Amino acid sequence: MQKPILILGACGQIGTELTMELRTKYGKDTVIASDIREGSESLMDSGPFELLDATNYEAIEDVVMHYEIDEVYLMAAMLSATAEKFPMRAWNLNMNSLFNVLNLAKDRKISKIFWPSSIAVFGPNTPKENTPQSTVMEPSTVYGISKQSGERWCEYYFNKFGIDVRSVRYPGLISWKTMPGGGTTDYAVEIYHKALEMGQYNCFLQEDTKLPMMYMDDAISATLNLMEADTEKISVRSSYNLGSMSFTPNEIAQSIKEHIPEFQMDYQPDFRQAIADSWPSSIDDSFAKRDWGWQPKFDLDSTTAEMLRNLGQE
Numbered sequence: 040m041q042k043p044i045l046i047l048g049a050c051g052q053i054g055t056e057l058t059m060e061l062r063t064k065y066g067k068d069t070v071i072a073s074d075i076r077e078g079s080e081s082l083m084d085s086g087p088f089e090l091l092d093a094t095n096y097e098a099i100e101d102v103v104m105h106y107e108i109d110e111v112y113l114m115a116a117m118l119s120a121t122a123e124k125f126p127m128r129a130w131n132l133n134m135n136s137l138f139n140v141l142n143l144a145k146d147r148k149i150s151k152i153f154w155p156s157s158i159a160v161f162g163p164n165t166p167k168e169n170t171p172q173s174t175v176m177e178p179s180t181v182y183g184i185s186k187q188s189g190e191r192w193c194e195y196y197f198n199k200f201g202i203d204v205r206s207v208r209y210p211g212l213i214s215w216k217t218m219p220g221g222g223t224t225d226y227a228v229e230i231y232h233k234a235l236e237m238g239q240y241n242c243f244l245q246e247d248t249k250l251p252m253m254y255m256d257d258a259i260s261a262t263l264n265l266m267e268a269d270t271e272k273i274s275v276r277s278s279y280n281l282g283s284m285s286f287t288p289n290e291i292a293q294s295i296k297e298h299i300p301e302f303q304m305d306y307q308p309d310f311r312q313a314i315a316d317s318w319p320s321s322i323d324d325s326f327a328k329r330d331w332g333w334q335p336k337f338d339l340d341s342t343t344a345e346m347l348r349n350l351g352q353e
């Protein structure tokens with residue numbers, strides 16, 4: 040039987056869908072959602088919720104003891120674009136929340152952790168195409184630096200204290216239920232909203248900037264598959280590369296035009312272009328495939344069809 044799970048940062052783009060999926064799988068009372076703010080109505084109505092600051096060790100410990108939590112999914116973080124504006128706040132949130140969870144496990148108060156990393160751990164000197172699992176990593180963003188440090192700490196806590204911490208490097212995630220929270224790949228969600236609302240979108244990246252992306256359903260199944268995998272199958276304790284599709288703003292616009300022929304895309308690159316330029320274009324995820332059977336289901340065209348269908352019904 041699944042022991043109780045706590046999700047920190049449950050009201051964000053990933054946390055919302057992860058919470059719902061875990062509740063469907065394990066029952067609503069087994070999954071405690073928490074965040075510093077309330078989430079969508081459907082999330083708040085779906086099961087127990089605690090207002091909880093992921094940087095406050097004692098507050099998390101109280102909730103862990105109260106619900107006899109066994110597993111923590113740490114989804115609270117400041118994302119790439121926002122972190123460039125508030126570097127120290129990003130560092131404090133991204134690192135302190137991770138230490139809190141790792142130390143709870145070290146103190147044997149919880150026994151398993153999921154913590155997401157990102158393609159932002161790579162930098163301008165990383166091979167851009169088919170970026171390997173292990174390669175040059177010199178991140179040039181505040182967010183990337185925090186994620187790379189986080190990966191090192193996860194591996195250290197596994198080696199030193201035997202902590203069962205698991206992680207994937209999510210690419211840019213595309214979803215329709217919750218808006219993204221200040222990342223560089225947010226354009227690939229906003230574009231569908233604007234295509235339906237106005238038939239036009241001003242893209243903040245150049246038309247030929249190719250980035251790795253993934254539909255949310257695939258990201259959630261990857262997360263659950265990794266967490267359910269037998270311990271001896273997990274060979275990577277920093278974070279697994281995770282790939283699915285790669286496309287440019289021009290390609291997503293073409294895919295939308297298949298459904299909305301009059302859709303118009305304009306380009307006004309801003310500070311996020313430099314962040315995108317430092318990231319890979321495509322990802323070699325053969326370790327995830329080999330170790331725990333990772334297999335994505337959605338490509339660009341099926342993502343576009345799902346996004347337009349679901350947003351069109353709202």
Ligand SMILES: NC(=O)c1ccc[n+]([C@@H]2O[C@H](COP(=O)([O-])OP(=O)(O)OC[C@H]3O[C@@H](n4cnc5c(N)ncnc54)[C@H](O)[C@@H]3O)[C@@H](O)[C@H]2O)c1
Pocket residue numbers: 047048049050051052053054073074075076091092093094113114115116117118132155156157158208209210211212213218219220221222224
């Ligand atoms: N969305 C993506 O494309 C993407 C890609 C790669 C990695 N990730 C990683 O996945 C994780 C979740 O990302 P997301 O897209 O859902 O982010 P998000 O910004 O949508 O959600 C983050 C949530 O954390 C909450 N939060 C902020 N500070 C908090 C605090 N002190 N205590 C508790 N909660 C707090 C916010 O209120 C928000 O609901 C992050 O670690 C992020 O770096 C996301």
